[in-house]
Amino acid sequence: MRFDDAWALLSEALQQIYERDASNLSFEELYRTAYKMVLKKHGDPLYNSVNDLVKTRLQRVTTTQLKPARPNFAPTSSALERRESGNRFLAAVKQSWEDHQLCLGMITDILMYLDRVFCNDNKKPSIQVTGMALFRDNVLRNRDYDIGADLNRVILEQIRMERDGDVIDRARIRSCVYMLEGLYETLDEREDQKLYLTKFEAEFLTASNEFYTEEARKLLEVCDAATYIERTNDRLNEEWERTQSTISTLTEPKIRAIVEKHLITDNIREVMQLEASGLNFMVDNDRYEQLKVLYNLVWRVDNNVMEIRRMLKERVVYLGREINKGVYGFRKPAAPGEGPNGEAEDKSVNAETAMALRWVEDVLALKDKVDKIWEYSFSSDQGIQQTVSKSFAEFINENKRSPEYISLFVDENIKKGLKGKTEAEVDMVLDKAIVLFRYIQDKDIFERYYKKHLSKRLILGRSISNDVERAMIGKFKVEVGFSFTSKMEGMFKDMNVSQDLTTEYKKHLANLHLDNDPTIDLDIKVLTSTFWPWSSMSGETTHTCIYPPELEKIRSSFQQFYLRRHNGRQLTWQPQMGTADIRATFKSRKYEINVATYAMVVLLQFNDPKVESLSYDEIKTLTSIPESELVRHLQSLAVAPRSRVLVKTPMSRDVKPTDKFSFNAGFQSKQLKFKIGTVKGAGNKVETDKERKETEEKVDESRAHLIEAAVVRTMKARKSLKHADLMLQITEQLSKRFMPDPSMIKKRIESLIEREYLERETADPNTYVYLA
Amino acid sequence: MGSERLGAAAMHSQGIDVLMNAIRLGEINAVREHLIASKHHLNAVDKFDYSPIGLVAILFRQASVATMISSSSFYHWELGATEAPSKVKDNKQPYATLLSSLLSKEVGCASLTGIYRPRPDGDTFLHPHNSGDGIVAHAFVLIARSKYFRDIMESSESLQVDRLPIPTDGNSTLAVLRCMYLIDSDDNTETGDTPDSIKLSVYFGLPSLSKSTNTEPRDGTNRHTSLIEAAQDDFLRLWDECLSVPLCLPRGEPFSVSKLAPRVQVLRPDVVLEVGSQFDDEVFFYAVHKAMIQSDFICTAVRFKQAFQSSQIGGPTIVSIDVSPQIMEAILKWFYTDMVDIPVEAALDLLQAADMLLIERLKSRACLLLTTQDSDDLLTGERGYSIFDVARAGWMTGTFLKLDPFCARFLANRLEKCLEEGTIRFQFEELIRESASRIQKREETDTIELIDDLRYYLSERFRMRFEALPAHMFSDESQNHVDNMEAQTEHTTEVLKTDNHEYERLTGALDELLVKLGFDV
Structure with missing residues (x-):
């Protein structure tokens, strides 16, 4: 077998293949010919001859088919002409x-x-690989015609046309891109050596960079924020689609980075700050969709969306301060405070209570609004949630009365007999209250108010239900732990124990068979003094009272009964907190009247028919009720028009020590049963300035205790500690309940040193040492 | 126990103990002879519960391991065709995969080269009652594997095979088909969603499925192997009865499907292989299936031709193959049954044909067949080919890694004859020259590969005998040993001396030869 003969046969056949005239070729014969050539060691010349043949063929193709189709880049040509000539060229390359x-x-x-x-044996690249390299060198990098450069230019021009809104033939470009992806710089065909990557992509990215720099400038110039983000979103989608349909998906992350950089990273801050359409506008006007798009855009370049968080915080705090402004605005005229002047102060307290409730409702409304945006537009982003919490905490704590207001809000919603609210609705509102509670820094102040309000609800039986109250306390417990709620739970326990106690006492009385005694139904509440907010319940005055004999008898009977059961305890009676149902006979008819215990004691002084009238001083002596209380009760019994069961002479609004009081036998009322309240309302209201001052003092006092306790606890464990470390530890320990004031901590430390719990180390006065 | 006694005993005894002793003493020739004489012992165990292969592994007798592995695979593959299930694990999986990949796209066939891709779709639709489109299968597989379909084919003139024996659901039908196509269906044998599969398999006359659900499922490997063997049997019958008989036409007469025997037509062949050189008066046409072809050449030829054929009416694609009918039949039988069935004399032709047709897996099988030969007539070429032909074929077909060691060992064992003046010596010298000329291509070494191998096997040949001698013979204290050892020691020392002398003589002669041929020693 001669090589030349065999090659003549094969080359003839290969030519026929190129001429698309291969249907009559005998595959078996050709294969066999090549097989035999290899066996006869003609592999090398065969290999070279084939490559030469392919090379010649490709060179001819370039000259005859591609050269005539080269595109027209003349600047004078119209866009249409350029597109058409580009298309023809792409078709020829394809x-x-x-x-x-x-x-x-x-x-x-x-x-x-x-x-x-x-x-394989000679470690030569396969015919396929060599063929590809030959195409690269003889077509795209032809010595005479730079087809590769033309191709890049045409593709880029067409993409530019599409970016400007024209329609182009994507599929045709794609097939040329596939070609660039199938060709490599070297024969080992490394993936990062695709011609697409080495020759085309960089040019594409440069062109894109220029385009989007300009695009960003234009958009910012003419668009409002909503349009800007919409366009940006469209551009991103467009470029993504381009990588899927026109160029290679390999470019996707790179082109995305370019668009993101120019349209988002560089400009989004400015866009968000646009006054009439930026983020503030979107938040204020609940533009959920726009915010969502905005969020998604910012998220692309920054997974923490810091820019949004920063601006959102600013806006929320601003809106919160607007709500706070209502409170300050209200307080101002009342601030000079003309002293505890009855009605005027009452009115202002009522109005402020209403305002306090409105404040909470406004804050909750803001929270609802922000939450909706957070959930819908911000994909419930955890970081944004933190920001929202911080923002709310910031302005809520700026309002020093927020703990009181929030507790009042709970009180208002948990009170019995609220119209039109189901228990489930109440529960929902209370959940919201808990959210606000979370933001409060001074939890100890809240606790103080809450206990005060709670105690009133419990003693006056005003709660919607025990379950709701307990559920609420359960929620506090979850939030801040057992120590916060233990006293409140104690209050509940007292209430339950008292109920049992009352029943048992009744049984005890029945056993004694004291038939001749006047029956008095005693409903007793024994309160453990440490659980209850004593001072706020009783005020500063010590409550004394001389009970009329019929009452004194039952009081001492119960006292005996109780102390027999609980040896060693001390019962202190709190007449200022009780009420009594009394049956009173007037000229016209009998009435059942619900009065305060003190009022009952006063009225009983007139029970003796021999008593005509009593002066203020006489009543005071007989009952020994504290003066302030006595005045208030006499006011409600003798001054208030609808419940004037006593007659005061001379008739005036004030009660003076010289006034005389007598039984008003001619009293009439439309209702058979009614209630005589004390002058001060029974419901929970905001505190007056005076009360608040007291509360503040109490808070400081208890904080002082807590700080001392924490200092001693820490020092006992650590024995010796630097000042700064101790401060840090204390602040950390207490921050769950309140933010301790550093000067206060210092004072407490000084005080502890004085009392010789601690001392300063002699060598280093900045270090404290615990003294056992 | 002396080596002489052992060697003699090995020739006569059939017992496993003999084989084991030969292994312990490294008598590699005895081991080989024993294995050739009776292969049954390969999987047996002795009274210490050692198997021969286990023992060689422990003793680390390299040559013995090689011998045993090659003969064990050979042994097993040959037996697989007939009966006697062997416990030696061999690789039937490519064959099963070939079949499975026809039905299931999930079966990967990346390991198989030379098969037609994409895998040919089925040509026959089965219609279970709840499966609208029907399930597609291959007529020749159905006929091979099921008596039910065979009967239908034989009786039916319309070639319709889409009737099912009982009305049934798609899942059951598919389960039975999976079994026919050897898709391992261990997980699917729960009858929950294939309620009729067992019944159906009985109707189809498929013993394997019904049996498999009854026998203990523990021995999964064994079960799988026996399922494959059953399939091989089925395809062997199909081969013997239908496919092995070619259509024979006088040269020049055009082929047409209608000239095929009806029982072949019914198998719907899609490829026809034309065999017969231009000097023959007759041409043979073998009707086959793309599905079973494992030759890159045939697959490519079919694809190439079909690119120009597509406009015409289907019909099988004809590919002419330049081999003898005997070789063609051996190759086709292997395609269908995974069995190599050819006289040893044709093994070399088979290797060359497999190389030309690009059938890698068959090349290894042919090499195995070649390397099991160990008789002196290989030297003279009385069998139709000589050991020198084998070596050259190895170089030519890229199988030298398998064949070179065999040839070198064969020649080392008969070096005396190679060095005698005559035609054998002439051929031997030619081979050394050719091996030397191959150095140019392999840069990493500058020695003649054949000579390296020869020296290695030569030293192996003698080293084995030294090691078989008792250890004390090499120590100084041997003189102090008990008397009854003395006679024996004397005898073995004698043998040792002779052997040593012989070894030196042979290496010397080899060196001389090399010098004469003009190579550095």
Whole structure:
């Protein structure tokens, strides 16, 4: 077998393949020919001859098919002309590539044995790989015509046209891109050496960079925020689609980074700050969709969306301060305070209570609004949630009365007999209250108010239900732990124990068979003094009272009964807190009247028919009720028009020590049962300035205790500690309940040193040492 | 126990103990002879519960391991065709995968080269009552594997096989098909969603499925192997009865499907292989299936031709193959049954044909067949080919890694004859020259590969005998040993001396030869 003969046969066949006239070729014969050539050690010349043939062929294709189709880049040509000529060129490149692939495939099939055996044994690149490299060098990098550069330019021009809104033939570009992806710089065909990456992509990215720098400038100039983010979103989608349909998906992350940089990173801050349409506008006007798009855009470049968080915080705090302003605005005229002047102060307290409730409702409304945006537009982003919490905490704590207000709000919603609210609705409102509670820094102040309000509800039986109250306390417990709620739970326990106690006492009385005694139903509440907010319940005065004999008898009977059961305890009676149902006979008819215990004691002084009238001083002596209380009760019994069961002479609004009081036998009322309240309302209201001052003092006092306790606890454990470390530890320990004031901590430390719990280390006065 | 006694005993005894002793003493020739004489012992165990292969592994007798592994695979593959299930694990999996990949796209067939891709779709639709489109299968597989379909084919003139024996659901039908196609269906044998599969398999006359659900499922490997063997049997019958008989036409007469025997037509062949050189008067046409072809050449030829054929009416694609009918039949039988069935004389032709047709897996099988030969007539070429032909074929077909060691060992064991003046010596010298000429291509070494191998096996040949001698013979204290050892020691020392002398003589002669041929020693 001569090489020349065999090659003549094969080369003839390969030419036929290129001429698309291969249907009559005998595959078996051609394969066998190549097989035998390899066996006869003609592999090398065969391999070279085939490559030469392919090379010649490709050079001819370039000259005859591609050169005439080269595009027209003349600046004078119209866009349409340029597009048409570009299209023709792309079509020609595509055609030559497809022809090459098809023919090379057939050649590879015929020369399979050469590939498998000769190329493999001699470590030569396969016919396929060499064929691809030949296409690269003889077509795209043809010495005479730079087809590759033309191709890049045409593709970029067409993409630019599409970016400007024209329609282009994507599929045609894509097939050329596929070609660039199928060709490599070297014969080992490394993935990062695709011509697409080495020759095309960089040019594309440069062009894109220029385009989007300009695009960003234009958009910012003409668009409002909503349009800007919409356009940006469209551009991002467009570029993504381009990587899927026109160029290679390999470019996707790179082009995305370019668009994101120019349209988002560089400008989004400015866009968000646009006054009439930026983030503030969107938040104020609940533009959920726009905010959502905005969020998604910012999220692309910053997963923490810091820019949004910063601006959102500013806005929320601003809106919160607007709500706070209502409170300050209200307080101002009342601030000079003309002293505890009855009605005027009452009125202002009522109004402020209403305002306090409105404050809470406004804050909750803001929270609802922000939550909706957070959930819908911000994909419930955890970081934004933190920001929202911080913002709310910031302005809520700026309002020093927020703990009181929030507790009042709970009181208002938990009170019995609220119209039109189901228990479930109440529960929902209370959940919201808990959210606000979370934001409060001075939890100890809240606790103080809450206990005060709670005690009133419990003693006056005003709660909607015990379950709701307990549920609420359960929620506090979850939030801040057992120590916060233990006293409140104690209050509940007292209430339960008292109920049992009352029942048992009744049974005890029944056993004694004291039939001749006047029956008095005693409903007693024994309160453990440490659980209850004593001072706020009783005021500063010590409550004394001389009970009329019929009452004194039952009081001492119960006292005996109780102390027998609980040896060693001390019972202190709190007449200022009780009420009594009394039956009173007037000229016209009998009435059942609900009065305060003190009022009952006063009225009983008139029970003796011999008593005509009593002066203020006489009543005071007889009952020894504290003066302030006595005045108030006499006011409600003798001054208030609808419940004037006593007659005061001379008739005036004030009660003076010289006034005389007598039984008003001619009293009439429309209702058979009614209630005589004390002058001060029974409901929970905001504190007056005076009360608040007291509360503040109490808070400081208890904080002082807590700080001392914490200092001693810490020092006992650590024995010796630097000042700064101790401060840090104390602040950390207490911050759950309140933010301790450093000067206060210092004072407490000084005080502890004085009392010789601690001392300063002699060598280093900045270090404290615990003294056992 | 002396080596002489052992060697003699090995020739006569059939017992496993003999084999084990030969292994312990490293008598590699005895081991080989024993294995060739009676292969049954390969999987047996002795009274210490050692298997021969286990023992060689422990003793680390390299040559013995090689011998045993090659003969064990050979042994097993040959037996697989007939009966006697062997416990030696061999690789039937490529064959099963070939079949499975026809039905299930999930079966990967990346490991198989030379198969037609994409895998050919089925040509026959089965219609279970709840499966609208029907389930597609391959007629030749159905006929091979099921008596039910075979009967239908034989009786039916319309070639319709889409009737099912009982009305049934798609899942059951598919389960039975999976079994036919050897898709391992261990997980699917729960009858929950394939209620009729067992019944159906009985109708189809598929013993394997019904049996498999009854026998203990523990021995999964064994079960799988026996399922594959059953399939091999089925395809062997199909081969013997239908496919092995080619259509024979006088040269020049065009082929047409209608000229095929009806029982072949019914199998719907899609490829026809034309065999017959231009000097023959007759041409043979083998009707086959793309589905079973494992030759890159045939697959590519079919694809190439079909690119120009697509406009015409389907019909099988004809590919002419330049081999003898005997080789063609051996190759096709292997395609269908995974069995190599050819006289040893044709083994070399088979290797060359497999190389030309690009059938890698068959090349290894042919090499195995070649390397089991160990008779002196290989030297003279009385069998149709000589050991020198084998070596050259190894170089030519890229199988030298398998064949070179065999040839070198064969020649080392008969070096005396190679060095005698005559035609054998002439051929031997030619081979050394050719091996030397291969150095140019392999840069990493500058020695003649064949000579390296020869020296290695030569030293192996003699070293084995030294090691078989009792250890004390090499120590100084040997003189102080008990008397009854003395006679024996004397005898073995004698043998040792002779052997040593012989070894030196042979290496010397080899060196001389090399010098004469003009190579550095």
